[in-house]
Amino acid sequence: MHELSCPSCNSTAQFNLQNAVHVCQVCSTSFTLDLDTGQKEIFGDHYIIPNTTNAPDVKSASHEWLRRMHHRPESADEEFVVLDVRGMSLPFWVTSIDAHTVWRGLVKRHGRNTLNLRPGSNYLIENGEFRRSYRWAVSARNNICETWGLTRLHSPKEAVAVDWDGFPLDSTFSRGRMEPATEQVSIGGDEESGGVYAQREFFDYKYSNGLSIMSTQVDSDEALRRARRHLELYHSRLADLDVDYLVDIRTEMEIAGIQLIHFPVWHATYQYRPQSALKHFYRPVVKNILIDGNGKGIMKSELAVIHNDKVVVNAIVCALISAMFLLLGVLVHPAFYFISLFSLIVSGASAFIALSKSNKQTKQGLNHGALNSVVSSSTEQPAESAAS
Ligand SMILES: [Zn+2]
Known part of the structure; x- marks a missing residue:
């Protein structure tokens, strides 16, 4: 931070010299500062x-x-x-x-x-x-x-x-x-x-x-x-x-x-x-x-609810059905083993699709801003203004 005076209204304030364009908080004039020469120029x-x-x-x-x-x-x-x-x-x-x-x-x-x-x-x-x-x-x-x-x-x-x-x-x-x-x-x-x-x-x-x-x-x-x-x-x-x-x-x-x-x-x-x-x-x-x-x-x-969530639900439901028919296979008739096996295959396939998709999504998450979760968990307003 550095004290500068506004080239338009002459009021002084603290400015961050790293910024490319500065804005006067009093009169809203924008200006640039040449760090080598100290020359200020109003930016229109x-x-x-x-x-x-x-x-x-x-x-x-x-x-x-x-x-x-x-x-x-x-x-x-x-x-x-x-x-x-x-x-x-x-x-x-x-x-x-x-x-x-x-x-x-x-x-x-x-x-x-x-x-x-x-x-x-x-x-x-x-x-x-x-x-x-x-x-x-x-x-x-x-x-x-x-x-x-x-x-x-x-x-x-x-x-x-x-x-x-x-x-x-x-x-x-x-x-x-x-x-x-x-x-x-x-x-x-x-x-x-x-x-x-x-x-x-x-x-x-x-x-x-x-x-x-x-x-x-x-x-x-x-x-x-x-x-x-x-x-x-x-x-x-x-x-x-x-x-x-x-x-x-x-x-x-x-x-x-x-x-x-x-x-x-x-x-x-x-x-x-x-x-x-x-x-x-x-x-x-x-x-x-x-x-x-x-x-x-x-x-x-x-x-x-994206497609992936539905696939996950599908995997869980099919696994439950598979377990149920496995039980029926043991208790009632061996034919139920086939239904159990079929449900297990569907469940496995869903889980596989969901897993391979969620890998891709992590990458997309990066694309959308890796700080996403950090930003959304903080409730404070960005404490920054042009003059900071
Ligand atoms: Zn000003």
């Missing part, structure tokens, strides 16, 4: 999306979402418990980027000749190109796992594996809205006027409406570098979809501009406590929901 491209919701509303929105997801909506309120709701205003670097990709690859011929045996004759050379524009958001926090789900906000329409953390702003912040018709009118004809991006205001503490402002730790150079890398990966996965072997690819990017934007994000955790017979087999797990604090959409969520 800092915006904030107003937070329009609060903890009770987020809680009821979570309940509303759970009701819609549950197979018996009327019992959802009894079976789901929202444990914790935390809101924060998170900084993202948003780059307006135009990416043009040219590729060449090999496509396998289908059902053709066995006569022509020239080497490589089974493949056709294909060329292609595509161009896309993005407002690409990259987290300005060093630890992208500190908020559950933030590392994987990109959910592309195409069947590609996402292993980067950046995401296209507009499609991410427009998803999961539960009352599109009324909501959009009240926040100003949302979709046509440019989505959540159009809601931005020049940075001022008042727009956080009570949320703590998380500090900006990553500078714009790193953000640009990461955005370029994300798009290179994304476009190469897209080109991969069209060919069997991608031979060459070149992605040229035009950067139209980069802005720092604070977004209101709410993180809710909940637990499913089934009232039915399932409760004897189901071990309650903390699950997560990420809600956009401006449009109130569900940006990312975990379902209460």
